[in-house]
Amino acid sequence: MTSGQFRMHRRKVAGVEAVEADTRHTFARHTHEQFGIGVIHRGAQRSLSGRGEVEAGPGDTITVNPGEVHDGAPIGDRGRSWRMLYFDPAVVADAVLDIGAGGTAGREFSRPVIRSAALAERFGELFSILTAQGDELRREELSLSVLAEAMREHAGDDRKRPVPAAVAITRTLIDDDPAAPVTLADLARECGLSRFQVLRAFARATGLTPHAYLVQRRIDVARRLIAQGTPLAEAAAASGFADQSHMTRTFVRKYGLSPGAYAGASISSPMHRERKGPAA
Numbered sequence: 001m002t003s004g005q006f007r008m009h010r011r012k013v014a015g016v017e018a019v020e021a022d023t024r025h026t027f028a029r030h031t032h033e034q035f036g037i038g039v040i041h042r043g044a045q046r047s048l049s050g051r052g053e054v055e056a057g058p059g060d061t062i063t064v065n066p067g068e069v070h071d072g073a074p075i076g077d078r079g080r081s082w083r084m085l086y087f088d089p090a091v092v093a094d095a096v097l098d099i100g101a102g103g104t105a106g107r108e109f110s111r112p113v114i115r116s117a118a119l120a121e122r123f124g125e126l127f128s129i130l131t132a133q134g135d136e137l138r139r140e141e142l143s144l145s146v147l148a149e150a151m152r153e154h155a156g157d158d159r160k161r162p163v164p165a166a167v168a169i170t171r172t173l174i175d176d177d178p179a180a181p182v183t184l185a186d187l188a189r190e191c192g193l194s195r196f197q198v199l200r201a202f203a204r205a206t207g208l209t210p211h212a213y214l215v216q217r218r219i220d221v222a223r224r225l226i227a228q229g230t231p232l233a234e235a236a237a238a239s240g241f242a243d244q245s246h247m248t249r250t251f252v253r254k255y256g257l258s259p260g261a262y263a264g265a266s267i268s269s270p271m272h273r274e275r276k277g278p279a280a
Contacts, residue, residue: 043080069207179240
């Protein structure tokens, strides 16, 4: 794979997506609905995480939890390459039931960067099995082993701060209908704060402004619809975007690949040329 490309492999196991990238792309702040885990193979990047700003380089394992605000920028001019696996929460929940019986894991990834050659090696084998023909028993072994190690908590890890009630109300209002138009005044009226208080509290608690959070939730809806085979124009309209072009620009900025490439992964294994666009 040459520089500037993203490859989304055809899905072989329900609830798991496999992505490869070699890129200089700077990702805007965004979230995923899935658990993500991967390994950087070349270059390095700096990114925001739920535990603050981190840096990762060759051989490092990187993780992200559902709803965790993060971004990513290359360190240096050559970009970086990585492989990532995204697990639906239901898949991880099933694994945690098994892993938890041994008392070895929490319910989320506690470390955004893990420096372990053994974990990186196991991840590499798991990625190969999930993107090619592989033994089912070995896949199950590796999946549990990789998730257990990535979720193993270390003493001193920071716990998540509770979300203020006003922010929870605001977030629920958006979550209930992401496609609906909403103003800052609407949100302020709902939780009894001023518009500025809502803006400040929401950004402090979530890492995103209310508008950025709304756009992210719309992309989440669009992604699910596209994965179900909904035509792109219909997915854009149903998720609240002005048109398909608006959805596409947002999708590429956040995830590095187009909605069309994402849709194609359900029936083929496309190689998607990175689109040039403004770094956000």
